[in-house]
Amino acid sequence: MKLILSLLIMTIAFSCCKSFSLGNNRIDYSKFENQVNQQQCFTSSGSYPTGYSTSYVTLSFNGNYPTSNGVQQSSFLESGYLDIDFVGGQLFVDFLLDDGNTKTKGKFWGFSGNSTQYVSVNVNETDYCFEQPLITSVPNFNGLKYVSDFELGTVQCDMFEQNNLDGNFTNQILLVDKTDCSLISGSTININSPSGYTLSNFYYYTPSADQTFFQLPSICLNPPQPSRSKLNSLLAKLPKIIQNLPF
Ligand SMILES: *[C@@H]1O[C@H](CO)[C@@H](O)[C@H](O)[C@H]1NC(C)=O
Numbered sequence: 292m293k294l295i296l297s298l299l300i301m302t303i304a305f306s307c308c309k310s311f312s313l314g315n316n317r318i319d320y321s322k323f324e325n326q327v328n329q330q331q332c333f334t335s336s337g338s339y340p341t342g343y344s345t346s347y348v349t350l351s352f353n354g355n356y357p358t359s360n361g362v363q364q365s366s367f368l369e370s371g372y373l374d375i376d377f378v379g380g381q382l383f384v385d386f387l388l389d390d391g392n393t394k395t396k397g398k399f400w401g402f403s404g405n406s407t408q409y410v411s412v413n414v415n416e417t418d419y420c421f422e423q424p425l426i427t428s429v430p431n432f433n434g435l436k437y438v439s440d441f442e443l444g445t446v447q448c449d450m451f452e453q454n455n456l457d458g459n460f461t462n463q464i465l466l467v468d469k470t471d472c473s474l475i476s477g478s479t480i481n482i483n484s485p486s487g488y489t490l491s492n493f494y495y496y497t498p499s500a501d502q503t504f505f506q507l508p509s510i511c512l513n514p515p516q517p518s519r520s521k522l523n524s525l526l527a528k529l530p531k532i533i534q535n536l537p538f
């Protein structure tokens with residue numbers, strides 16, 4: 292009886308959903324300039340986007356991150372929105388960081404023009420903003436090397452590598468959709484000790500920067516400077532990866 296019932300359900304499922312069957316709507320990659328197993332995207336530096344904006348989720352296990360005293364490692368889940376302008380050297384991140392002990396909401400701005408970064412965090416329902424020397428390198432497509440074709444699910448990708456990042460401590464792999472050269476996934480591996488890895492997925496990718504996010508809010512323009520002891524008690528509530536910024 293059970294078997295008949297499941298056969299019936301399967302028959303209904305297959306007959307109603309034939310139009311969704313996989314395989315029929317695969318993209319015909321032959322119409323692209325380069326055939327499968329040949330690099331399609333970023334064949335010259337002129338074809339790099341001038342910036343991009345995207346939502347993202349990053350999972351890090353001991354992944355490297357830069358501090359003013361060199362790289363350190365941290366494990367965390369981070370999600371948010373990333374906005375990058377390569378031409379103007381501007382970076383904006385709206386993030387939620389959970390390192391297992393603390394969940395922190397914050398915003399980050401990096402400006403290569405004046406080598407300044409701003410980090411705004413919410414502690415105890417209050418927003419704070421700190422001006423610091425820029426230590427985060429603005430992610431870019433420099434030195435991308437095509438490795439091979441790759442499939443993410445069934446999406447045909449160009450796989451690129453970017454080596455010796457973070458001052459020679461991290462190698463990165465980027466997966467880019469062959470149909471429109473959008474960034475869809477990235478992963479890093481520590482080439483120092485301890486070993487560490489990060490994996491990022493990108494959602495709602497747009498191949499241009501949104502300039503509106505590079506305007507600093509008033510709280511960052513005239514940041515009230517908390518006393519050192521107040522600052523220390525604030526920092527104690529934040530994940531290590533934020534504590535290690537140059538406060
Ligand atoms: C750095 O540049 C940004 C963008 O132009 C600007 O908003 C910020 O006020 C500058 N900071 C300093 C310290 O010059």
Ligand SMILES: *[C@@H]1O[C@H](CO)[C@@H](O)[C@H](O)[C@H]1NC(C)=O
Nearest residue numbers: 454455456457458459460482
């Ligand atoms: C990074 O490491 C590679 C390979 O070990 C080496 O050839 C290169 O000189 C290093 N670069 C820097 C900037 O230290």
Ligand SMILES: *[C@@H]1O[C@H](CO)[C@@H](O)[C@H](O)[C@H]1NC(C)=O
Nearest residue numbers: 414415521523524525526528
């Ligand atoms: C956060 O709020 C708690 C409870 O109101 C208070 O005890 C603590 O001192 C506050 N911490 C900071 C850093 O303001």
